[in-house]
Amino acid sequence: MAATFRGPEAGERRAMSGPLAGCRIIELAGLGPAPFGAMMLADMGAEVIRIDRPSAVDGPAIPGRDPSQDLLNRGRHSVAVDLKHPDGVATVLTLVAQADALVEGFRPGVAERLGIGPQPCLERNPRLVYGRMTGWGQDGPKAHLPGHDINYLALSGTLSAIGRQGQAPVPPLNLVADFGGGGMMLAFGVVCGLLEARRSGQGQVIDAAMVDGSALLATMIHGFRSAGLWRDERGTNLLDSGAWFYEVYETADGRHIAVGALEPRFCAELIRLCGLDGDVPQQIDRASWPAMKERLAAVFRTKTRDEWCTLLEGTDGCVAPVLGLGEAPLHPHNAYRQTFTEVAGVVQPAPAPRFSRTPGTIGRPPPVPGQDTDEVLRAWGFDQSDIDKLRAAGAIGSRDP
Numbered sequence: 001m002a003a004t005f006r007g008p009e010a011g012e013r014r015a016m017s018g019p020l021a022g023c024r025i026i027e028l029a030g031l032g033p034a035p036f037g038a039m040m041l042a043d044m045g046a047e048v049i050r051i052d053r054p055s056a057v058d059g060p061a062i063p064g065r066d067p068s069q070d071l072l073n074r075g076r077h078s079v080a081v082d083l084k085h086p087d088g089v090a091t092v093l094t095l096v097a098q099a100d101a102l103v104e105g106f107r108p109g110v111a112e113r114l115g116i117g118p119q120p121c122l123e124r125n126p127r128l129v130y131g132r133m134t135g136w137g138q139d140g141p142k143a144h145l146p147g148h149d150i151n152y153l154a155l156s157g158t159l160s161a162i163g164r165q166g167q168a169p170v171p172p173l174n175l176v177a178d179f180g181g182g183g184m185m186l187a188f189g190v191v192c193g194l195l196e197a198r199r200s201g202q203g204q205v206i207d208a209a210m211v212d213g214s215a216l217l218a219t220m221i222h223g224f225r226s227a228g229l230w231r232d233e234r235g236t237n238l239l240d241s242g243a244w245f246y247e248v249y250e251t252a253d254g255r256h257i258a259v260g261a262l263e264p265r266f267c268a269e270l271i272r273l274c275g276l277d278g279d280v281p282q283q284i285d286r287a288s289w290p291a292m293k294e295r296l297a298a299v300f301r302t303k304t305r306d307e308w309c310t311l312l313e314g315t316d317g318c319v320a321p322v323l324g325l326g327e328a329p330l331h332p333h334n335a336y337r338q339t340f341t342e343v344a345g346v347v348q349p350a351p352a353p354r355f356s357r358t359p360g361t362i363g364r365p366p367p368v369p370g371q372d373t374d375e376v377l378r379a380w381g382f383d384q385s386d387i388d389k390l391r392a393a394g395a396i397g398s399r400d401p
Helices: 033-043 054-058 086-096 110-114 118-124 149-155 175-200 210-217 219-226 264-273 286-300 305-312 332-337 373-379 384-393
Strands: 024-028 047-052 077-081 101-104 129-134 204-209 246-250 256-260 319-321 340-343 346-349
Touching: 024 033, 024 086, 033 047, 033 101, 033 129, 033 175, 047 054, 054 077, 077 086, 077 373, 086 118, 086 384, 101 175, 110 118, 118 129, 129 175, 149 175, 149 210, 175 204, 175 210, 204 210, 210 219, 246 286, 256 305, 264 305, 305 319, 373 384
Parallel strands: 024 047, 024 101, 047 077, 101 129, 129 204
Antiparallel strands: 246 256, 256 319, 340 346
């Protein structure tokens, strides 16, 4: 079914703020890292249209989960399109013709089988930046295998370095592979592609793989290891809980204090404030680290976390309280900088980084899947009669918010 495409009128272009205002991006709905990358782009002002499955209109992908709580989907409009219907594919390609970028998180080959892979999309729009997010990458022996953050982090070698001495590696939530090495790398790649396309007039494909990103995030550690400054034994190094001056200590009330006094003058201030003046070994004396850690642990157990904060926060001792997720938005520093914000009653991290002239913002709360189908298609040039025909054919869906 061919749409009567007329192009968006000037008044229908949504007013957005942020350094990416004016960029139009199509997101093929997925989970985890690709939505995080799309969220970052939307936070920075890009108009991101999320293509959800029509089945999502009838209920959330995860039963019992309120779509408004799925914060990775914030700042977007949702259009429900059946990518297995030829008219649905044609609808997406019509949108692609007007977009600056597309992001997807399917396994390799899935987008191609649906008819919306790089080739047909770039044929419709040679300037398109096509961002692909996978765990293992678009090629290689494991490319077609399933996996999750912990698997990609493990294969990259980075997981082996995270944990305490004599214990198994500790997964750092799913922050490193899914979000740092995945979604953030995807967003970075898309922005780089957009900049290059402005110079060359040509688009390209971005292959963002979580295993690659997880390895890249550990670049400094690889440098330390090459220089003989890092041991393969976990929990014995400068930044992995081996050093007594870079550690987390329990306080009298069962809470914790984080110490990061790496530089000698900061370490000296920590020692003074903790009352440990006297026979304190040099920081570089690795042999003394375990015993010194025990001494400092005993000191921190003499006061509550907040008592230590009163004594140490605001000094050069490089100490901070380990705050709970619910506590963090209330800390005076975070409150002053508005590190967290509230949108539609949900407290969440605010867009980052900060821009002095074109600040990012959360344009809207996460949409109900399909709630913007008609609005978006009209704004992107579809006549209402074509929208009605697409709905009647089952190629699109919609739902009131």
